[in-house]
Amino acid sequence: MTDTLRGPRPDTGPMPPPVIRLKAASKVYPGGLTALDGADLSIRQGELLAIVGPSGSGKSTLLNLMGTLDRPSSGSVEVLGHDVAKLSDRRLSAVRARWIGFVFQQFFLSPHLTAIDNVATGLLYHGVGPSRRRRRAAEALEQVGLGHRLGHRPHEMSGGERQRTAIARALVAGPQIVLADEPTGALDSVSGAAVVQLLHDLNAQGTTIAVITHDAQLADTLPRRVRILDGRIREDTAAKAVA
Template sequence: MPAPILELQDVHKHYHMGSVVVEALRGVSLTLQPGEYLSIMGPSGCGKSTLLNVLGCLDRPTAGRYLLGDQDVSRLDDDALSTIRGTRLGFVFQSYNLIPQLTVVENIEVPLFYQGCPEELSRTRARQMAERVGLGHRLDHRPYELSGGQQQRVAIARALVNDPLVILADEPTGNLDSVSGREVLDLFDELHAQGRTLILVTHDPTVAERADRILRLRDGRVEKDERRRPPPSTHIHTSAP
């Protein structure tokens, strides 16, 4: 079995609200293999968003360790975390988070711009990603000219363009109708079949059941870690160094 693509070791996250300490995560441990598809579920306030923020290097653990690839990212400074987010992680949000003034291809290019990627290479890769998610005919359209499902496809292409180690999705079908939601989930299934590592936060059991594995949180702890299929052992996609 390959080395884990990420590992949380007894991770705690506390927030101070005045004199009150809120324990959002209380000793969460998790090991994810390359190519796994994990969904995270739990009731409101269980720690799903906090866990996603830690996994996405948007926040640091109060205690415990977070290993991403071969790097301990638990205590990195803000600049280093920003670099990790830009080069090793891809994000898909419920509200798409597209820039309304930019075209489809320009929105997809945004992560490459922050990496200092040459313009010609950046445009080529963005066009390739647009084709991959079925939007090659919409390159010059702006977000307001697209359906919700198409906007989410742009967001997925943007998440893929930097060839990330892990794709993190936060309620990616939450704003979509049932048909568009299925199309987006089918796209995630395709990415998974190609060896991508996916982490998806959802409240919808039918969405969660697409994954290999369901992690259920309650009160900041892992209540259940249900593996529905064995971890993949071949055809694993790993990000270029």
């Protein structure tokens, strides 16, 4: 990693600066479907928030914009002070790799890799040599309670263990932001609760976390909730606090 890829250091003022800021961000997919319509959203360092809404309401579209996996059709997205529109694809990838960890409902683990090697892939583009990658992967797996599963392949683990492996991969590079898209969607309630607890623990250590969910019960355990319907943000329990 190089210093030119670092975001601005957090200010020391009373309010931490936003780590993600969307201004009137819209996404129109080819064919003309407006999946996100003028979203204004500001997320501050250290926040833990839920993004809730029914299937098809635009949650994943919003997360993809927040995570710089996609660019808005209009409006702006800033991540750690970088205006996404002003970065080349290469710089954008670098910002994403350095600062953002992703967790998805379907885990996206490589079936042929052991847990430790799956997690180590989270450091592939960080200029870290193979042995250090594996050492840090082992530490990340210990952090998620899987120190005893280092050599297991995905099919040798439960759904909850697979998702915790995916979380270890998301956090192995020390991201400032973790974006989770329906992280408990494929899990039974006990495994899901363990994953939610893990996200709370990560947040307590300072990571900013946004969790997409259509599970109202899960959302109710998080300090801030953003509700989206038909591509529009309809409610934000922290809208006043961050205005």
